[in-house]
Amino acid sequence: MAVSDWRKSVVYQIYPKSFNDTTGSGMGDIRGIIEKLDYVQALGVDFIWLTPIYESPMHDNGYDISDYYKINERFGNIDDFKTLIQEAHQRGIKVMLDIVINHTSTSHEWFVEAQKSKDNPYRDYYIWRDGDYDSPPTNWESKFGGNAWQYDDDSNQYYLRLFDVTQADLNWENDAVRRELYEMINYWIDFGVDGFRFDVINLISKGDFENTVHGPGKEFYTDGPKVHDYIHEMNRSTFGGKDIMTVGEMSSTTIDHCIKYTKPERQELSSVFNFHHLKVDYPNGEKWTSSPYDFIELKRILMEWQEGMDQGGGWNAIFWCNHDQPRVVSRFGSDRTDEERVLSAKMLAISLHGLKGTPYIYQGEELGMTNPKFSRIDQYKDVESLNAYESLRAKGTASDAVLKILSEKSRDNSRTPMQWDNSKNAGFTDGEPWIDLAPDTSVVNAEAALKDEESVFYTYKKLIELRHETDILTYGSVEPLLMNDQNLFVYKRILDGEVLTAVANYSNKSVPYPENISIDGSVLISNYDDTVDVLRPFEAKLLHRTE
Known part of the structure; x- marks a missing residue:
């Protein structure tokens, strides 16, 4: 059964689209997750975290939500999700939902209404500014490339979109927006959800809308002026005081802010993700390069956050992998040979799970899954990767060089289907998978791992047991x-x-x-x-x- 102190919990992240397909659609679904709950239980984790399963046009793989209350029909329906919660709870596994409340899809009814006229009551649900077609309100850069403002022809105004053009930032200054979001969170709490992962939650409070002198403009919206007030208000209005675990994804944040986000007496969040340690192969801060990682810098950042959060009374989420990061065994370990893959995957697991914080395991990490090393641009599906390809080619970088960079840095490296066995499509689907599989499925798969007591899987299982049983790992x-x-x-x-x-x-x-x-x-x-x-x-x- 799940442990009583959430700080001793371990979370298993599921990317539903690539986990297990029961319909032959080529995409995973909720029924597929239910089908594999015994496997998750065998691993021993306390929570499963599902990346977004709501209604969405899927321009950003579900992080562009068009209806917070509706399950995406590609994944199933509300009854399927109810069954998943029941079946998980029967196995002592709690369920954590991923919620995106910095922005919505431009297909969301709020934005559809907002576009109709400047005096529509939903207009103020988003952030609009005047500007000519070729003169955006500021020079901020979108995290997916291009200017962060999108022009609306009908109203001669721009809306802010820190991510894709189809992801419009919500206006948290508007009381009505916050009330609607809190009501939605409470709906899912009442439904039976046990926790939430809040996507880019530290970007919800925007500061001054001014041009940036250096960089993309992060200083105007990262850990903004009212962010702690908003998160405290959300806590008090929704999950605060309940048996709900929360984690905030924090973009370009600081230790001081993260102590504030997670210090219990501040009544904000349980824990935080930060990503500084996963930029040690970004020379001069540039992601889209092929570069070895800086080991000394990796240690420095990890330990700076370990000591800082510990001394300040905050709480880290600790992790190597997620749906936005390359496979760690290919990144910081070695996939040159199968022997090195197994050894380095176990080494990475042991050195991370000895740290203080809540460990997160991303699907397939416990098998030592690797980057797929795609060789053609048509194998990539991720909007960020495709934008990067076009941008780098436009700057004159050769196609082969760009493909090498993508093979190391693309988010699609972690989004290839879960490898269940050595049958066709690794047992993921009877149909045509939405994205190609890694080429090592005959060797790296769950069926083989479960039969081999020396596999990477059993190292993760043992580390989870140690987290539950050994107080020093949690509190030391x-x-x-x-x-x-x-x-x-x-x-x-x-x-x-x-x-x-x-x-x-x-x-x-x-x-x-x-x-x-x-x-x-x-x-x-x-x-x-x-x-x-x-x-x-x-x-x-x-x-x-x-x-």
Whole structure:
């Protein structure tokens, strides 16, 4: 059964479109999730988090919501979702919904009404500014490319869209907007949902609408002037005081803000995602490049957030993967050979799950799924990736070079279908999958993993058990070690005389054990079944002792 303290919980993220298809449509569905709940239960997680399943034109894979109350018919219907909640609860699994309340689809009835005239009551649900066709209100950049303002021919005004042109930002200054959103959240709480992941929630409060001097304009809308007031009000109006776990996705945020978002007495959110550690292969902040990652910087950022949030009384979500990130084993580990894939996938799991915070596992991560290494642009479906391709080609970058970048950085790397077995389409669908599968499905699949006690799956299962059973993993303080070591990620967790030491070799070569680091004590988990006098390629372990 699920643990009583949410801080000891582990969350499994499901991207429904790519999880399991029961209809032959080529897209996953809610019935497909129900069909695989026994698998999720076997892994041992406490929550499943579903990326958006609401009515949507799917321009941004469901993050463009056109009806918050209706289930997207591609995934099923409201009765299917009710059954999913019931079946999950019977297995001791809680259900977390993903909600996007920074923006809606331009197909949402609010926006359809808003476009009709400037004096329509829904007009003020969105952010409009005057401007000529070739002169946007500000020079802010959309996160998906281009200017962040979209011109509306009929009214000679622009609406703000920090993301796709079909995703119009909501005006949180409007009391009616907030009331509508809180009513919707309460509907899903009453329906039986156990938690919420709030998409880009720290962007809901916009500051001054002025031109930016440097960069895309993030300073005017990131962690904005009223954001904490709004989230506190949402807490008090909806999930606050209830057995509901929440996590906020925080874009380009700071530790100070995230302490405020998650400190319990502030009554805002349970926990936060930040993404700074997943930009260590963005040289000079540029995502669309092919570049090795900076290991020292990865450690620095992880530990800065571990110590800062711990000392400030905040709470992290800890993760390597999600639907917006490449597969971590291809990114920070190695997929050159199957042996290296398995070892490095386990190493990455052990070194992350030893940290303080709520661990999130993305579907297929527990199998060591890899980037698919697509070789043609027509294999990509993601709007951000396609925009990047066009932009880079327009700048003169060769097609092969752009495809190499996409093979490392595209969000589609994590969106290929879940690999269930070695049958056609890896057991994902009887139809034509909406996106191509990775080429390693005959080796990397759930059926094979469950039969092999040495598989990546059982490392994740053991780490989840340790999180439930070992208080030091949840409550212990964090002490970083050997921060300048080019190969090793080492840190301690300390609680009431207990010490847990995490040691991980991120390189593909053997290295000496670090001097002045106590490596005695019992081995709680390791990805090698013996101990020698060096740390072998991708070796990782958690060592426990009492002082």
